[in-house]
Amino acid sequence: xxxxxxxxxxxxxxxxxxxxxxxxxxxxxxxxxxxxxxxxxxxxxxxxxxxxxxxxxxxxxxxxxxxxxxxxxxxxxxxxxxxxxxxxxxxxx
Amino acid sequence: xxxxxxxxxxxxxxxxxxxxxxxxxxxxxxxxxxxxxxxxxxxxxxxxxxxxxxxxxxxxxxxxxxxxxxxxxxxxxxxxxxxxxxxxxxxxxxxxxxxxxxxxxxxxxxxxxxxxxxxxxxxxxxxxxxxxxxxxxxxxxxxxxxxxxxxxxxxxxxxxxxxxxxxxxxxxxxxxxxxxxxxxxxxxxxxxxxxxxxxxxxxxxxxxxxxxxxxxxxxxxxxxxxxxxxxxxxxxxxxxxxxxxxxxxxxxxxxxxxxxxxxxxxxxxxxxxxxxxxxxxxxxxxxxxxxxxxxxxxxxxxxxxxxxxxxxxxxxxxxxxxxxxxxxxxxxxxxxxxxxxxxxxxxxxxxxxxxxxxxxxxxxxxxxxxx
Numbered sequence: 001x002x003x004x005x006x007x008x009x010x011x012x013x014x015x016x017x018x019x020x021x022x023x024x025x026x027x028x029x030x031x032x033x034x035x036x037x038x039x040x041x042x043x044x045x046x047x048x049x050x051x052x053x054x055x056x057x058x059x060x061x062x063x064x065x066x067x068x069x070x071x072x073x074x075x076x077x078x079x080x081x082x083x084x085x086x087x088x089x090x091x092x093x
Numbered sequence: 094x095x096x097x098x099x100x101x102x103x104x105x106x107x108x109x110x111x112x113x114x115x116x117x118x119x120x121x122x123x124x125x126x127x128x129x130x131x132x133x134x135x136x137x138x139x140x141x142x143x144x145x146x147x148x149x150x151x152x153x154x155x156x157x158x159x160x161x162x163x164x165x166x167x168x169x170x171x172x173x174x175x176x177x178x179x180x181x182x183x184x185x186x187x188x189x190x191x192x193x194x195x196x197x198x199x200x201x202x203x204x205x206x207x208x209x210x211x212x213x214x215x216x217x218x219x220x221x222x223x224x225x226x227x228x229x230x231x232x233x234x235x236x237x238x239x240x241x242x243x244x245x246x247x248x249x250x251x252x253x254x255x256x257x258x259x260x261x262x263x264x265x266x267x268x269x270x271x272x273x274x275x276x277x278x279x280x281x282x283x284x285x286x287x288x289x290x291x292x293x294x295x296x297x298x299x300x301x302x303x304x305x306x307x308x309x310x311x312x313x314x315x316x317x318x319x320x321x322x323x324x325x326x327x328x329x330x331x332x333x334x335x336x337x338x339x340x341x342x343x344x345x346x347x348x349x350x351x352x353x354x355x356x357x358x359x360x361x362x363x364x365x366x367x368x369x370x371x372x373x374x375x376x377x378x379x380x381x382x383x384x385x386x387x388x389x390x391x392x393x394x395x396x397x398x399x400x401x402x403x404x405x406x407x408x409x410x411x412x413x414x415x416x417x418x419x420x421x422x423x424x425x426x427x428x429x430x431x432x433x434x435x436x437x438x439x440x441x442x443x444x445x446x447x448x449x450x451x452x453x454x455x456x457x458x459x460x461x462x463x464x
Binding site: 014016087 | 103104106107151152154155157180182184206207209244245246248274275277316317320322
């Protein structure tokens with residue numbers, strides 16, 4: 001599994017798009033011949049990815065939103081990002 | 094909800110748009126029907142544009158622009174634009190032998206999201222022989238380089254069978270070398286032209302097992318670099334494939350003339366009534382057309398399927414295959430080990446695996462009317 005560092009800047013590669021799915025409700029990540037249906041938390045995290053913020057910045061911002069211990073959020077976010085990188089729907093800039 | 098189904102039918106997520114059945118290649122396993130639709134029957138630009146808008150409204154997220162060879166339609170850039178305008182993810186499924194750099198740039202500028210490029214073999218001799226086109230492999234390689242140079246994501250698609258099954262490692266190397274993000278290794282599925290050519294395509298059980306092991310090994314070794322998706326062979330299997338993830342459950346297929354099918358082979362089931370986008374809205378066709386409701390859900394299933402814990406995993410397998418191999422489209426898929434026809438399928442697979450190697454290439458039938 002690819003290790004994600006807090007200093008990494010992540011982005012959605014070309015061919016991967018986040019959009020709302022009005023007919024079914026919720027949000028989806030559209031990728032080459034795949035659709036990932038995101039739950040509320042995954043959507044919030046992926047929405048933070050703008051190709052400029054570092055993973056550390058994203059974690060800080062989510063700490064404010066969720067009022068949860070930073071350590072816990074950092075672990076969840078880096079695990080989620082590593083999974084997305086492995087599926088090639090997220091890349092380290 | 095005014096639709097006739099008693100239980101909730103979910104909207105479709107994907108649509109295969111067969112823009113034309115014309116193609117410069119003649120692959121003997123083509124998934125198009127043996128009776129190909131002709132140019133004069135093809136939908137016009139405005140109708141396709143309406144269909145894409147209706148698809149998005151209905152809930153479709155991704156459109157696969159396919160064929161035949163979709164790039165034979167001069168209006169392909171306008172059709173990509175129509176997908177983009179409707180918010181649809183557009184995927185071009187191409188043979189890659191007739192799109193030059195300026196045309197590809199036009200498609201990329203229009204907002205094309207992804208390109209899926211077929212390779213019939215991993216070397217020039219094999220590709221050119223299977224596609225029955227001299228120079229096809231070299232053109233495909235050049236096209237792949239243009240795709241990645243423009244920054245478009247690329248998937249390589251390899252349909253595998255007895256004549257190229259030995260090239261799995263080479264297909265993987267080719268995908269890595271050409272900068273593909275994804276490789277699809279799909280065993281030929283025996284409908285349409287592949288059914289005609291089954292005795293020339295069917296691998297032995299040992300070859301299938303070896304292929305599966307090689308795909309697994311490559312997947313592990315290239316994790317995070319190349320996504321490898323495999324479509325399993327089914328005649329040698331014990332359990333049926335979840336064909337289309339269920340009939341009328343997630344996707345639909347529009348033919349060049351506008352007929353809407355639950356899967357690309359559905360027309361092989363003769364008693365089904367398909368509606369056309371020329372006469373009906375896509376929404377009505379999805380929810381109310383007889384063909385889509387014929388094998389939707391689980392109510393139509395025979396008793397063995399009804400009482401099976403896998404009924405909402407494999408959805409009864411494939412209806413076309415049930416018809417083809419048992420004579421009844423409502424039978425359980427005979428690939429399933431619980432089917433009374435299961436042994437017959439295995440016998441047939443073993444017989445065909447030692448069949449004659451000559452291909453019947455995919456062509457339009459001769460006609461006095463002309464194409």
